[in-house]
Amino acid sequence: QKEVEQNSGPLSVPEGAIASLNCTYSDRGSQSFFWYRQYSGKSPELIMFIYSNGDKEDGRFTAQLNKASQYVSLLIRDSQPSDSATYLCAVNDYGGSQGNLIFGKGTKLSVKP
Amino acid sequence: ETGVTQSPTHLIKTRGQQVTLRCSSQSGHNTVSWYQQALGQGPQFIFQYYREEENGRGNFPPRFSGLQFPNYSSELNVNALELDDSALYLCASSGTEGSGNTIYFGEGSWLTVV
Numbered sequence: 001q002k003e004v005e006q007n008s009g010p011l012s013v014p015e016g017a018i019a020s021l022n023c024t025y026s027d028r029g030s031q032s033f034f035w036y037r038q039y040s041g042k043s044p045e046l047i048m049f050i051y052s053n054g055d056k057e058d059g060r061f062t063a064q065l066n067k068a069s070q071y072v073s074l075l076i077r078d079s080q081p082s083d084s085a086t087y088l089c090a091v092n093d094y095g096g097s098q099g100n101l102i103f104g105k106g107t108k109l110s111v112k113p
Numbered sequence: 114e115t116g117v118t119q120s121p122t123h124l125i126k127t128r129g130q131q132v133t134l135r136c137s138s139q140s141g142h143n144t145v146s147w148y149q150q151a152l153g154q155g156p157q158f159i160f161q162y163y164r165e166e167e168n169g170r171g172n173f174p175p176r177f178s179g180l181q182f183p184n185y186s187s188e189l190n191v192n193a194l195e196l197d198d199s200a201l202y203l204c205a206s207s208g209t210e211g212s213g214n215t216i217y218f219g220e221g222s223w224l225t226v227v
Contacts, residue, residue, distance in 0.1 A: 004155070034216065043203055043221040044156065046115075088155050099146030099207045099216055100169050103155030 002027045006089050006104035014112050019076040021107050023089030026070070032092040033065055033072045034101065037085045044088055048074060079111045116140060117206050117219035125225045126194050134189045134222045136204030144168075144207040145187040146216070147179060151200045162187055191224075199226045 003026045013019045021035075032051055036044035050056045050063040050072065062075040072091075076083055086106040093100040116139035126132050138145050144163045148156035158171035162181035176192040185206075191198055204219045 043218045099161040100158045
């Protein structure tokens with residue numbers, strides 16, 4: 001059973017702080033890793049994807065991938081109240097079809113003003 | 114805006130009925146996937162269509178079926194609805210950006226089965 005594990009939270013951080021979201025995955029063959037943000041009542045919105053070990057930065061967001069440890073994380077710098085949402089980690093199903101992602105249950109982030 | 118559009122946005126059906134959900138993929142994307150997201154859960158892969166053929170299926174019964182049309186739009190059909198089918202149904206289209214594939218979701222269709 002291929003799994004993606006996330007701490008469900010809620011993770012509460014003050015405005016301006018760094019929020020750190022973590023995810024582990026069981027399928028060692030996974031090659032593509034995604035972070036989605038989902039506001040309550042809305043669909044998931046792609047915010048980052050990463051394929052190579054190391055860090056990838058996009059604005060206030062940094063994705064970090066460690067394939068040896070089967071671990072991927074998302075850092076949000078200068079957190080804003082508008083970042084309050086559920087963050088979903090997803091990995092591709094190696095051996096499955098292109099659009100087959102395995103999702104974690106998500107981590108709920110709350111940024112307090 | 115992802116360019117992936119779904120309809121209807123909300124609907125209520127009675128147990129035992131059938132439902133059809135529709136999706137138009139992002140321009141240039143020829144692969145469409147469908148996901149089911151129950152409350153408090155991450156999305157679960159139902160199936161994927163590529164060039165009008167089913168190209169991968171998750172752990173869903175045969176009463177979940179689909180179609181893809183020559184313009185890459187897609188339908189999800191669910192027969193004999195059950196109460197547990199109540200969920201957000203997400204359509205995703207796949208494209209290639211940089212060195213890999215990216216997957217964008219539409220706004221979803223909220224299905225309530227009563």
